[in-house]
Amino acid sequence: ERLLDSSSPVRALVKVCACSAAMSAFLLNDTTCFVLTPTVLGICDRRGARSALPFLLAVSTSSNIGSSLTTIGNPQNALIASICPGITFLGFARAMLAPVAVGLLLNTAA
Numbered sequence: 001e002r003l004l005d006s007s008s009p010v011r012a013l014v015k016v017c018a019c020s021a022a023m024s025a026f027l028l029n030d031t032t033c034f035v036l037t038p039t040v041l042g043i044c045d046r047r048g049a050r051s052a053l054p055f056l057l058a059v060s061t062s063s064n065i066g067s068s069l070t071t072i073g074n075p076q077n078a079l080i081a082s083i084c085p086g087i088t089f090l091g092f093a094r095a096m097l098a099p100v101a102v103g104l105l106l107n108t109a110a
Contacts, residue, residue, distance in 0.1 A: 008099050012055070013055060020059045020062035021065055021066025024062075024063035025070045027073075028072065028075075029063035029066070032067075057106075058108070066100065068091065069094075070093050071089055
């Protein structure tokens with residue numbers, strides 16, 4: 001919880017996006033959402049945020065974007081890896097790094 005908390009709402013939102021994306025690259029994005037939602041709600045409640053909705057949307061959208069980074073991040077990527085035997089874990093991550101980074105930056109800025 002301390003990792004995501006911040007005195008600035010903008011900084012907290014950036015942290016939530018980054019943490020959600022990073023977690024979902026190695027866990028399924030559903031798992032990331034289940035783990036982060038209570039934490040984010042607790043932080044919003046403690047900080048007296050008018051609405052937790054922007055932070056919850058950040059968890060949801062960033063976890064979807066971050067899960068695209070690796071072959072284990074979401075089932076679709078695992079399917080792609082199983083169909084294309086030449087794709088390695090690192091090769092896939094290397095190929096997806098730029099699109100995921102751009103998507104995450106655009107998502108966070110929105």
